[in-house]
Amino acid sequence: MPADGATATPDGKSDLQKQIDQTLKEVKPNEMVDEPTRTAVRPNDPRTKAGGAGGANTPPPDGGTTSSAPIDHAANCRSFGKQGDWGQAAMACASATAANPGDGALLAWHGMALYNTGKKGDAASKLNAARKAGGMPSEAYKVLGHIARDNGDVAGAKGYYQQYLSSNPSDKAAIEAEISKLDGN
Incomplete structure (x- = not known):
């Protein structure tokens, strides 16, 4: 008998496991085609240039299993921000604005990420720079x-x-x- 107390079927699966398997088959893939693929970032990630796609395709130095595809920090900056993942947004935006210091929209997203992670002084600085640069959401x-x-x-x-x-x-x-x-x- 399975450990969960459910009855086992001839194929050895419990009723609960069959329900889980059926539910997983019914789950539809994410249909948000226009959203870019988001990749969690680390400061100074070796797979990318600071501003976005096009960096070196080298694996992480820790030998991890993360993708070696270049990271588009500008897209991640916006995407993580829209999803409310402000910690990841702040890291992605920092890299994106380092390469694009005059991009008002990126500066604004960086400022909003900093504000939402409690760094209000830094946020004000980025947001004021965004205002001067133009293109602020x-x-x-x-x-x-x-x-x-x-x-x-x-x-x-x-x-x-x-x-x-x-x-x-x-x-x-x-x-x-x-x-x-x-x-x-």
């Missing part, structure tokens, strides 16, 4: 608003929040409530 203005609010800069926070609201975000009501709180209402 609207979500970054919300983060700048949070930083300004946390630093007691009410006017700055309200200004950044208003810029964010101009993109008609899904969390519009929450940001309007935040502005109302800043106004003392």
Whole structure:
């Protein structure tokens, strides 16, 4: 009898194991074709140049089994950020912005990743650089608003929040409530 207490069938599999096998057969592959493949990164990964795809195809020095394909840090920066994996996003964005220091969108994603990993001072620096470079996504203005609010800069926070609201975000009501709180209402 199987250890889980289920009855065994003539093929030696428990009822539970057959249910698991059936469930696994029914699972459909991820159909998000437009999402790039994300690869976890380490600082100074030897498989890539700092900015993205095209690095040396050498295996990791620790002899690990990770892929030797080049890593596109810029794509990972955005993808990990969109998924909310801010630690991985911060590492990927650091590599991507090192190679592309004038890319406003990458700087903004790096700033948002830093903010969400608790590095607010560094985040403000990256986000301000992104603003100057141009191409900053609207979500970054919300983060700048949070930083300004946390630093007691009410006017700055309200200004950044208003810029964010101009993109008609899904969390519009929450940001309007935040502005109302800043106004003392």
